[in-house]
Amino acid sequence: MSTAPTPPRTPVTEDVAPQRSDRSPWNWLLLVPIVVVLLVPIYNRVEPTLFGWPFFYWLQLAFVALGVATTSIVYRMTRRSPAERQAARDAIARDADAGSRED
């Protein structure tokens, strides 16, 4: 995969991108909101109410925050280095330039 012009590579299965891994122990955190939200018996109650809202309603809306928190944490903890993210931004900018120059 050098930058010099090369003859066509026939097998499509050849690696194009470098090897990386998307495995991380942090990913397990994503299970928390899924499991908690599906345990209906824990919130299928009226009491305690909050501002007139039965438990069933306000707790489920509060679970939105739980989902946001877990996905945010996983994103932060598995994020790539600033240099790598800059490389992605550069690639976007470059493609945008290339796009506007094409006929």
Add this chain to the structure above:
Amino acid sequence: MDGINVVELTIVVVLFLLVTVLGFAASRWRRAENLMHLDEWGLGGRSFGSWITWFLLGGDLYTAYTFVAVPALMFGAGAAGFFAVPYTIIIYPLVFLVVIRLWSVSHVRGFVTPADFVRSRFDSPTLALLVAITGIVATMPYIALQLVGIEAILKAMGVEGDLPLIVAFIILAIYTYNSGLRAPALIAVVKDTLIYLTIIVAVIVIPSKLGGWDGIFGAAEQKFSAGAGVILPASGQLGYATLALGSALALFLYPHSITGVLAASNRDALKRNMSALPIYSLALGLIALLGYMAIAAGTEPIGTDGNTIVPVLFQQMFPSWFAGIAFAAIGIGALVPAAIMSIAAANLFTRNIYKEYLRKDATSRQEAKVAKVASLVVKLGAVAAILFLNPQFSIDLQLIGGVIILQTMPSVALGLYTRWLHRGGLVAGWVAGMAAGLLMVYNIPKLNPDGTVAREHFGGSSFALSKLGLDTKSAVYAGLLALLVNLAVAVVVTVMLRAMRVDDGVDGTAESDYTAEREDPTVRDLPDPLASVPPGAAREGGARR
């Protein structure tokens, strides 16, 4: 409700004209010189950052029909209608890792549709065709239902006849044809601004007029006092959880969701959106409660159309000018998903039926042309479905849509992780899952509130476990049961085929594709058999270190 409400109609028409201008202007936005390529027309150049992706996916997933039907369900059925909230909470952690794998492999290999991926991964045009047809069939009634949302506001404003609906959809069809995915992406910004404005005002103004939240929940408690009040009956909990889970599994298999995902410019934009999109779920939860507010306000639907509950409530509670803004929010909220859905269906037709079976040597220009025409046909079909068929038919089909789209889960979602399932097993599983799902939904009766049978078939999607001989009053989401059948058959047939050493084809993707980042080279940098992209000379150097 005598005659037409001029103030409301004027505001709706003005806002509709505004988004029409935006829709046409969108073709010049972040413009590529050449829109005649499916990546440009059908995926917006795969260039949308975090913000635009948020608006686009938000406009795509939380449709006008949702905004109208969920409160109507709460109004009619109580707590069970609130499933939309857990459903849209679990969806994001559930697909967090999956959609970025799909984005990466599609970025590297130039896939435009989920069926493109399946074809390459499992080396099976047949399986790809099944996935494409499932996607198109599941999407079509969904587009038709967006019209139901528009119809509801037209009825509330006292506008008679089908002509306004037809005109609105023709205008939508033309600017989608012209601008592709850029049009709904830009319009989604307006739609969401109006929706959030409406919700914020609604949750402040309406409870204050109805004696606070105590009064609202109290009225609902009274209405449903024969049952479990404002919570679920014990026998309804399993159905509630499985419907939320099944719907969540299905949502990102829909072609229009995948179109929104593939249009993102990089993995980070998607990951950030998995944390930011739940803001819509919060809004949806508040919108759902409009159903209870309607109970407290004594709102009566127009005729027998339960979907008019929210528009009528707005008219009762708001001055005409603000009701007009709220109606425009719903109407424009219907245009965005309808446009994306028709683009997604058009992409599927073009890539997986036209190019695969009708014209293998189609150039990218021809592909774009075919997709544009297909998007017109799809929208005309949706209008025809609403005008000439009973709208109930679309609602039934959409219900089935969730059940059938789930049957593509083993090949599309599991396929992103493993190739262990044999292509023959996946086809067999799809057939079994479809048959099981349709059979179950066919056998679900619709009950009147007093327990008598209103309709014998297609009465819902919750399948009573007692029909399987289990001694329980609980019900389960039919789609999830059908998926289990699908998986079981797929595994058994895979084991058999592997034992018989049947060829499972060549994987057209590489392991490293699934974690590829934006800056990595793509197959388009190589001489590519799939797409004939004009070589992006600027992409050549520098991408690899």
